[in-house]
Amino acid sequence: MGIVPLERALQLAADVDLDLVEVAPMARPPVCKLMDFGKFKYESALKAREARRNQQQTVIKEMKLRPKIDPHDYATKKGHVVRFLKQGDKVKVTIMFRGREQSRPELGYRLLTRLSDEVAELGVVESAPKQDGRNMIMVLAPTRKPVLKPTKGDEDGYEGGDVDETVADVTDEVVPEA
Missing domain, CATH: 3.10.20.80 (Translation initiation factor 3 (IF-3), N-terminal domain)
Incomplete structure (x- = not known):
C-alpha cells in the first residue's frame, strides 16, 4: 500500500x-x-x-583436585574428566590449596597443564588456569572430533574407514548459551 x-x-x-x-x-x-x-x-x-x-544447553561438570594428589587418584580423576568430555560436557577443574600450599601455586598450575595436555584430543582449554583465592580454576570444553567407523577385513575393527562427525546432545543441568 x-x-x-x-x-x-x-x-x-x-x-x-x-x-x-x-x-x-x-x-x-x-x-x-x-x-x-x-x-x-x-x-x-x-x-x-x-x-x-x-537452543543448545551446556552442562558444566566440576572435578576437584589437591596439589599433592596421589598418582592413582589423579588417574581416577582424569578418567572422570575424560568421560565427561566424551559425553560432550564442559569440565571445570578446581585445585584446592590448604595452608602453606597457597604459597606454591606453580604446583597447581603444573597439575592443570599436565591434565590439559593428557586430554588434549578430547577437550580444549576454554579458560586458562587462574588463581581465585584458595582455589585455582580451569575450564575444559569438548572438541568435536571425527570418529572412524570400522571396516570389514580389519582384525581390530578400524582401518581408517569413513569419517563421521560426532555431535553432542546435552540435557542435564543447564546453562543457556546463545
Whole structure:
C-alpha cells in the first residue's frame, strides 16, 4: 500500500474486518500490516517456542583436585574428566590449596597443564588456569572430533574407514548459551 496516514490505515483495516498490526516499530516509518492480531500472536509464540527448543544447553561438570594428589587418584580423576568430555560436557577443574600450599601455586598450575595436555584430543582449554583465592580454576570444553567407523577385513575393527562427525546432545543441568 505504501506510506499511508494512520487514520486511512485504520479505515482500511475496518473495511476488511482485520486489525492493523505494527510489525516493525523501530523502522522509519513504522511498518504495519492488515491481519488478524490473534493469528499474529499465535505465530510469534510458535516462533519463540521453536527458538527455545533449538537452543543448545551446556552442562558444566566440576572435578576437584589437591596439589599433592596421589598418582592413582589423579588417574581416577582424569578418567572422570575424560568421560565427561566424551559425553560432550564442559569440565571445570578446581585445585584446592590448604595452608602453606597457597604459597606454591606453580604446583597447581603444573597439575592443570599436565591434565590439559593428557586430554588434549578430547577437550580444549576454554579458560586458562587462574588463581581465585584458595582455589585455582580451569575450564575444559569438548572438541568435536571425527570418529572412524570400522571396516570389514580389519582384525581390530578400524582401518581408517569413513569419517563421521560426532555431535553432542546435552540435557542435564543447564546453562543457556546463545
